[in-house]
Amino acid sequence: MSDGPVFPLPEYLRRQSALLSQLDIHSILLIPTNDMKIRSNDVHFPFRASSDILYLTGWDEPKALFVGHHDGEEWKTTLFVRDNNELAERWEGRRVGVSGAQERWPVDNARDWESRLDALEGWIQTKSTVYIQQGHDQDLDTLVNRLVTTKTRERTVSGKGPISIVDPSPLLAELRIRKSESEISIMREAAIIASNAHTHAMRNTKGESNESEIQSLIESTFMKNHSVPSYGSIVAGGDNATILHYHANRDVVEDGSLILIDAGCEVQGYASDITRTWPVGGKFSQVQRDLYEIVLTAQIEAIEMCRPGNTWSDPHKAAVRSLSKGLVEIGVLDCSIEEAIGKNYDGRVREFFMHGTSHSIGLDVHDVGVIKPNGDDDGRLLEPGMVLTVEPGLYFPEWVETLNIDPKFAGIGIRIEDDVLITDGDPEVLTASCPKTVVDIENTVGKDV
Incomplete structure (x- = not known):
């Protein structure tokens, strides 16, 4: 279990600001970490977090999602992580958990990873563009694709809702170089x-x-x-x-x-x-x-x-x-x-x-x-x-x-x-x-x- 991110929190906040400042306020940013990779049968390769989530937050545990969304006044950041689970931790190792992430990581809010889809459904429907790195979280990809492609009478009348998916990787790459x-x-x-x-x-x-x-x-x-x-x-x-x-x-x-x-x-x-x-x-x-x-x-x-x-x-x-x-x-x-x-x-x-x-x-x-x-x-x-x-x-x-x-x-x-x-x-x-x-x-x- 990590005691905290590698760098002081202000460095991560500067990185997040440099990225979010390039996005329209009517967009939402979704950066999932890598998924676990199977080596053989039920044995996994050692986990290595996605480089982009490390760059933005320093978070190195599996099943995590960094979200940036604008609430009408300012950008807010949320980190969805695995919460503490005594039985799972006795098998797989200690977790930072939601409370630890909230206290020690460079985000406004930390929430349980299992709640991400329910929370995002509402957030995404108020945005026009979804910046997402796809291919890491199949359930998240399915949700985003459904919300962008589903046609309803309400969307037709109001014109509200997400209409495009954009990969934020080039923006992150330019910062990281x-x-x-x-x-x-x-x-x-x-x-x-x-x-x-x-x-x-x-x-x-x-x-x-x-x-x-x-x-x-x-x-x-x-x-x-x-x-x-x-x-x-x-x-x-x-x-x-x-x-x-x-x-x-x-x-x-x-x-x-x-x-x-x-x-x-x-x-x-x-x-x-x-x-x-x-x-x-x-x-x-x-x-x-x-x-x-x-x-x-x-x-x-x-x-x-x-x-x-x-x-x-x-x-x-x-x-x-x-x-x-x-x-x-x-x-x-x-x-x-x-x-x-x-x-x-x-x-x-x-x-x-x-x-x-x-x-x-x-x-x-x-x-x-x-x-x-x-x-x-x-x-x-x-x-x-x-x-x-x-x-x-x-x-x-x-x-x-x-x-x-x-x-x-x-x-x-x-x-x-x-x-x-x-x-x-x-x-x-x-x-x-x-x-x-x-x-x-x-x-x-x-x-x-």
């Missing part, structure tokens, strides 16, 4: 824990190992620091590292191979996301080192572009240019650097670097926010408070015959990823404490074995 100082503080904590986890795995691995053993080193560090994985960890040795979203995490990693680990943690709802690639034996071979230095140089140049006023695409373009130059220079690509880059940054380098360089990060590891409005290739301008990943990579899958990969490069996958805060000046790398230069990695791997 810029982080407050309080949010950034928690993201720094998540970044440090994840950095320490990667470092712990490096220090405790030497020679042949197993992907699952290395995963346990990472995730045990998360748990010891009161965090959870922010996504399914990728622990990929050798040729497995050429699969972008590899998740089996059970193969032997042979001495002399590289291991690619993409793993981050979540602290109080906020994610970190780090990738490091390192030799399990402690030393890069010359070929591994050459490719690694190309990726590292590309990442450094991309991070340098993470400044206010630059576009969202500028870090990616810097990475593509740098990777192209490096691959041409070592003979992986037998073309000009311009051909490797391509007219629209879609040249031959994309044979070995298939993904984008960045994504937003925050309450979701792939956080919300439109980054290329109206399909603009350059994307929006970067602003202070935005946090994004920077993660170039190179992948040489031995099993893809159409690429005609030189055998000395085959089976190597390298990605380096950091979380970067846009500031008024230089970019702040939140994950900077995690080793990533060749020297630092070689001085770390196996040191506690």
Whole structure:
């Protein structure tokens, strides 16, 4: 049972006000939390609240609904939650309950979740627009759809009642894309824990190992620091590292191979996301080192572009240019650097670097926010408070015959990823404490074995 929301109440109230001020007073806002997900039969996955209800209220229990409605004078907020139930709590854990929510959460009123449909029926019928995130509460969706579509003589005569349904998610996404100082503080904590986890795995691995053993080193560090994985960890040795979203995490990693680990943690709802690639034996071979230095140089140049006023695409373009130059220079690509880059940054380098360089990060590891409005290739301008990943990579899958990969490069996958805060000046790398230069990695791997 939570003692209260993560941030001081005024921060949540500012967020609510920023959202509600964009809505017509003849509308109603409905933000339900996530529903429980079945893992198998009657066993559920661990519950994780919706990021938007966390953003607006800090409420992290199941079966909750945030409502904003205007009473003719001002906006009023209500949080529908599960009330206390001694028997249920003995099985499933303590609940805050209605009284606790009323006392300690940033809303005008708290009410029993079971009463939400009866209360909303009257409220919705006085409004013209329903802002709702659908797909989380089937009974709520059914109610809203019925009230919007039902035709009655009274509605025909008076013209009153809801006539449209609008998804408020884009409005919330635009608010969430810029982080407050309080949010950034928690993201720094998540970044440090994840950095320490990667470092712990490096220090405790030497020679042949197993992907699952290395995963346990990472995730045990998360748990010891009161965090959870922010996504399914990728622990990929050798040729497995050429699969972008590899998740089996059970193969032997042979001495002399590289291991690619993409793993981050979540602290109080906020994610970190780090990738490091390192030799399990402690030393890069010359070929591994050459490719690694190309990726590292590309990442450094991309991070340098993470400044206010630059576009969202500028870090990616810097990475593509740098990777192209490096691959041409070592003979992986037998073309000009311009051909490797391509007219629209879609040249031959994309044979070995298939993904984008960045994504937003925050309450979701792939956080919300439109980054290329109206399909603009350059994307929006970067602003202070935005946090994004920077993660170039190179992948040489031995099993893809159409690429005609030189055998000395085959089976190597390298990605380096950091979380970067846009500031008024230089970019702040939140994950900077995690080793990533060749020297630092070689001085770390196996040191506690």
